[in-house]
Amino acid sequence: MTRWRDSLLRIAAVARKELRHLRRDRLTGGMVAGVPLMMTLLFGYAINQDVRHLRAGVADLSGTQTSRWLVADAQATQVIDVVVAAHSVRELEQLLTAGEISVGIAIPADFESRRARAGRPSAQLLVDGGDPVVLAAVRGLVSLPIWKRVASRHIAASPPAFELRAYYNPERRSPVHIVPALCGVILTLTLVLFTAVAIVRERERGNLELLITTPVQTPELMVGKIAPYVAIGYAQMTLILVLGRVLFDVPIAGSVWTLYVGAGAFVAAALTLGLLISTVAQTQFQAFQMAFVSFLPQILLSGFMFPFDGMPAPARWLSEVLPLTHFLRIVRGIALRGATLADVSGEIRALLIFFSISFALALLRFRKRLD
Amino acid sequence: MNGEPAIRTRGLTRRFGRVTAVDRVDLEIPRQAIYGFLGPNGSGKSTTIRMLCGLLTPSAGEATVLGLEVPRDAEKLRRKLGYMTQRFSLYEDLTVRENLAFLAEIYSLRATAARARIEVLLDEFHLRELCEQRAGTLSGGQRQRLALAGATLHEPELLFLDEPTSAVDPQSRRDFWETLYDLVERGTTILVSTHFMDEAERCHGLAILDRGRVVASGAPDRLMREIAAAVVEIETEAPRAARLALERVAGVHGVAQVGARLRALVDPALADPAGKLAEALRDAHVDARAALTRASLEDVFVAATRHHAAEANRP
Secondary structure, eight states, X not given: OHHHHHHHHHHHHHHHHHHHHHHHOHHHHHHHHHHHHHHHHIIIIISOSSOOOEEEEEEESSOOHHHHHXXXXXXXXXXXXXXXXXXXXHHHHHHHHHTSOSXXXXXXXXXXXXXXXTTSOOSEEEEXXXXXXXXXXXXXXXXXXXXXXXXXXXXXXXXXXXXXXXXXXXTOOXXXXXXXXXXXXXXXXXXXXXXXXXXXXXXXXXXXXXXXXSSOOHHHHHHHHHHHHHHHHHXXXXXXXXXXXXXXXXXXXXXXXXXXXXXXXXXXXXXXXXXXXXXXXXXXHHHHHHHXXXXXXXXXXSSSSSOGGGSOHXXXXXXXXXXXXXXXHHHHHHHHHOOOHHHHHHHHHHHHHHHHHHHHHHHHHOOSSOO | OOSSOSEEEEEEEEEEXXXXXXXXXXXXXXXXXXXXXXXXXXXXXXXXXXHHHTSSOOSEEEEEETTEEETTTHHHHGGGEEEEOSSOOSOTTSBHHHHHHHHHHHTTOOHHHHHHHHHHHHXXXXXXXXXXXXXXXXXHHHHHHHHHHHHHTTOOSEEEEESTTTTOOHHHHHHHHHHHHHHHHTTOEEEEEESOHHHHHXXXXXXXXXXXXXXXXXXXXXXXHTOSSEEEEEEESOHHHHHHHHHTSTTEEXXXXXXXXXXXXXXXXXXXXXXXXXXXXXXXXXXXXEEEEOOOHHHHHHHHHHHHHHHHHOO
């Protein structure tokens, strides 16, 4: 009994000491809250894959009922905001050149008679084609069924063959897709790095030489070192989800508690990966490098940046080994599709296997010796 | 108290690749005494201590510490050993009190006992005014006091001190040694490594290490009495010329200047060494007086390491 008690007390002593280090080290402590905050804002606001609210100008020279519908329909897509009413196509071109607007809608005076003739577009979209993303967005506007209906009577007579309906994220907003996944990326970034440095730092500063002559056991040291970061991981994830909710209106369709269970497995996996790095690296600098080397494939292959299904088979096999891949499936499943614990149990199991193997390896690598 | 030595080694050896850092060391260190390792940097002092703590695995030979075999029983020894590393190894971003409290927890002292023990240590090591200060802001002497307080917190039977006074002023060093004698009085055995002669002289027993080998061992005064050389002190106005003249004399092992005088180590087989040297100086037209004198520990050290070097160079 006392052996277990002593062991738990030693783990608590190491954990408390670790938290003290973190509190004293302002910069690292700041990273705990700063990284999620910065990344969520960055990804949420700036790295926006869908283009909305492009400034648009309209030169409606026909001034008919249909032409006004056309403009109203285009505006309803939210891709453009009509901010200027121009009097000629030339004026639209000038506004475009000046950068006042990105899109111009030119409706000629003979709009109605053009509409009557089949096969030819009756209105023009002028686009600043310098930015391919903008161009792609406006191309999407042209292919809108609404636009085609108004533009040509013949096409209007035959309705489009497919009607696209987007599930889970009907408005196709990036944050809904990005922010939950960002939990995984940020947890990987901070937790792997923190623990990767944790043991190497003690070795570099000479603390380890003293520590290994004390009764503290290797598993106690390891558990004590990662325990504070589990709490930090949960705090970071909560911060990201709250920010996502408040700033970007990102919903969590499923149960938050299920998400926390899945996150627990992921945090444990990420921390032991860091620990393993810590037992291999000789200096803090090496630990940093190794943490980043483990970080890049996780970002690129996990499905965070590129859709998983588009990757060649070997890349997919590799990504199955990475903890982030599994956590992204868990977090997107729960947040977007309302998946239950049973739905994600396979992914949780994969994370626990990863955790067990890397913890065992870390224990084997770390000997209470200097040689 | 039993008569068994605190530490006994037989043929203890440690190789790092092709370098032999510790070479067939035999030691017998008695309990409740201060035993010193004297030697230059790289003589194998730290490596030996680390092997005795169970931090390094010996390449060959065996070691018994407090009746337990290392490294096999190293874990059982943890609570009985205190180790003060050469480099300050407590946490610089924790305060004096936090560092001690952390160690108390690691050594499973009960909370009330730990508090009481820390209070005692703060007074004993004059750390009370510094107790809320971060360890990183302490001076060399203060750090050393904290490190020793940390190493003795769990009242170990055996204390290893690896060059404890390298970064410390003379006054702090004297105080430090007073503390060590107090600890011995209370039953602790202390093994201390040093490269200071005055410190080595304070030890009850001594092993002189050179290139991983024990080249001489025993009590300091016995070592000085039984030195394998005659020591001649030369007083002269022209130390440089005298030195050049003496180094050419057969049987002279070495000449060192100490202040205004020269000390020459001479082969003990040589009859009337002082007379021989005086004659050599006269021949070289150097005005000087030579007389036999008592050997110092430094003479012992020079004689022992010279002897070893000569042996090592023999094909």
